[in-house]
Amino acid sequence: MVATGHPLAAQAAARLLALGGSAVDAAIAADAVMGVVEPMATGIGGDLLAMLVPPGAEPQAYNGSGRSPAAFDPACLAAFPGQRLPERHVHTLTVPGAVRGWHDLHQRHGRADWRLLFGPAIEAARQGFAVSPVSAREWALFQPVIAADPVSARLYRADAVPAAGTVFSNPELAATLQAIAEDGPEAFYQGPAARAAEQASRARGGVLSASDFAAHRGEFAAPLRGRFRGLEVLECPPNTHGLAVLHALEALDALPLDPADPATAVAMVDAMDAAMAEAKRVVADPAGNTVCTVVVDAQGLAVTLMSSVFKRFGSGIGVPGAGFALQNRGFGFAAPGELNGAAPGKRPYHTVVPGAALRGGAFHAGFGVVGGAMQPQGHVQLMVRTAAWGQALQPAIDAPRWRLEARRALAIEAGTPEAVVRALRAAGYTEPAGLGELGGRSDFGGAQVVRRLDDGRLEGGSDRRKDGMALAC
Template sequence: MKYLTASSCMVASGNPLAIDAARAILKQGGSAIDAAIAADVMMGVVEPMATSIGGDLLAMVVEPTGKALAYNGTGRAPIAFTDTLLNQFKNHQIPERHGLSITTPGVVMGWWDLHQRYGKMPWSNLFTSGIDIARDGFRIAAIAAREWKIFDSVLHYDPTSSALFRAGDPPKAGELFRNPDLARVLENIQQRGPQGFYQDFPARACAQASQRHGGVLHEDDFDNHQGNFCEPISQKFKDVTVYECPPNTHGVAVLQALGDMADLSFDEMDEPIVVLRSVQAMGRGMEHAKKIVADPAGNTVCTVVVDAHGLAVTLMSSVFKRFGSGISAEGCGFVLQNRGFGFAGPGHINSPAPGKRPFHTVVPAAATRDGQFFASFGVVGGAMQPQGQLQLLLKVVGAGHTIETAIKAPRWRLESADTLAIEDGMPGDVVAALRSAGYKAPTFGELGGRSDFGGAQWIMRLPDGSYAGASDPRKDGAVWGE
């Protein structure tokens, strides 16, 4: 089910198997964090083009008291990185898919840190469903199969990835796919905690994979990795306070755009002037983010959970571009992220350096109203993440639309300062106003020639204290609650 109301607890995630994993944990008495981790473990199994334990994790937590807290689990550039390594590349910038694009994965430590603070279930319980599905196999979902096929070309770069993910013969929707190597790694993490990843054979395999393709990632980078909790940045919009993770993410773009829109009336959300103002505000917000962080793009998964005690979390993980670096750790069943491509060129505030975190597109978010939980949400899709959040917030908070109506509505996506993709179904007068304002149609998009309009997961508290949840029909996900 894509839309639902419930009175006690709720989960929205990107695949029904992730929903099943989270629901089982909640029914056993686990917390929202426990459930979100179990769902994210599963997402790394069933959507390997989007996330894996070779990627990064960020989260936004709203405690039952209404306090919001961010978690940054993003990895860093290798300690052995030197500027001279960039001399071989055009514009002295790390290529999109190369051994140097691999940064230290932060997902597993992120799970551990979140569980240590908010978990109720034993750590080992969170992995059972994901391990079983990886070993026994799962049916490929429709949209995942489409993306797998579109990005098959990425898998031909590395022999390990080619064999693991069937380069040249991507699995079709409904086909059974097994990943026993990933099941073995997850079992090691289940039994040993983060040490089973950062101080064991997966770390060695990742370092070797990076070095085979010209990178300098080392086992010491894994041993030294740490994530951190931090205070979120925020912006008041109408009667809610919206929270985003601080840089190195581009959540600041959402907050700046909301601030620019605060004086506008939203009585008619689809009026051309409202949509045009929102596009212009988003453009300014994204330009601001580029100056203080870097250029955005990417792919992600999102799980949102609220438990019966009022703890809420938006947990997002990602390997950046689809299938990340295209380089897999031999014998481990997962692809490594290419977040190093998020670094800017020399002289920029976001230029690469040893142990430095790159610009990050993942922006889990939440909102409170009158000091209490109002909503937890995220939109996957790289540069669409802040743009999708803005459009949904304007509709739900600004215009009072239901979340179902807001998510179904057609979206726009800025591809560059003057290039705007517009999803089918946008009212004709709005399209005309946007094109007249100088926003041209793109000739290409991020997803195989088509613009990606994102996939939202959203849970919000209704005035009577119950919850409304939604999982974007643009993706394979679902929502559950009781």
């Protein structure tokens, strides 16, 4: 079973499974396609994180997030309000970790030939694909981001943003992916793409360099664990805010959580608000927008793989001749002096949190909810709906959500029962209008879930808020 954000990605995953590839092979193939068909959300200019549950073995988290440039000087922050970088600025550039992440995952869990993983993505980039409705809407909404950079403006057609159904191709990206397929990650981290990225950074006064690319490494780690309603919930450790999910679920597990009582919604938001505030305080490097793919193969290997360029189109800074834009994860740093303060060679607070759950020590579900700060909030809402309330998977995914945009600032999705809305507003959670790029029109995310039923069958769900699908393979 695969659940992912675009039909072409689902088909790519199914193809790899049919060829004898593992769940990880299928997830990589799907993720590579997602970087072609949703360039505002992900791509080789972004990061990758994953949660893996191998059959009969310990779960593993993978952190492929990149670091700030080695030459970054925190003294430059004195010029910015609150010593915080703007959302899109050349100093928010961090090293892209996705390509190295694909390779690290494949080395440990792949079965198919590396070169086979990229065929569907290369074909979509070279021959073109029909832009899907959700992507077209976001492309138009964030046109000013790509219009501000000459490389991105040309690459992503800022002068005539593609409408839904328009065929869009990216031959420069196809060539870069072809080089990665033929020569491995070194083609990206020690080749023309890295040098072109340095050129793009230097042209704007930045310090991201080809040597930063060459130095990038990801790592496997033990996941964080917590319990909720008989399940063991797995989240990625810092520098992600996955621990916020576990803190919120721990606070909620002892409560009755009556779905008919609006006070339950208030308790959920209160728990999430406190958990995210704690995460903001303690999450940092221990040494947006996003896409999610969940795959379970016939051997029982399960993977939740998520990649992201952070904000839509990332930094907006395109890499000349390489077909992609660089991420802006440095916006996640706090002011100097704080635990998550900006510094050279450091990973910022990261919003990408692939998750999974075990029942009786065995795989129960793999899940992710894209959308920056929506991700841990989406995990909690899905877990309450499915594990505490016993809702069916697809209705639980499609149900209206709430989203904390800041302390006590709460967006509430249309369709939420009026009694719940009144209870949340009476509890002091205000409208978030004017906060950030999506203030007042919040992104309530997009979930992808695969879970194993009691009879051993697999069930998949894909969010109606995105263009994706769940596909039995």
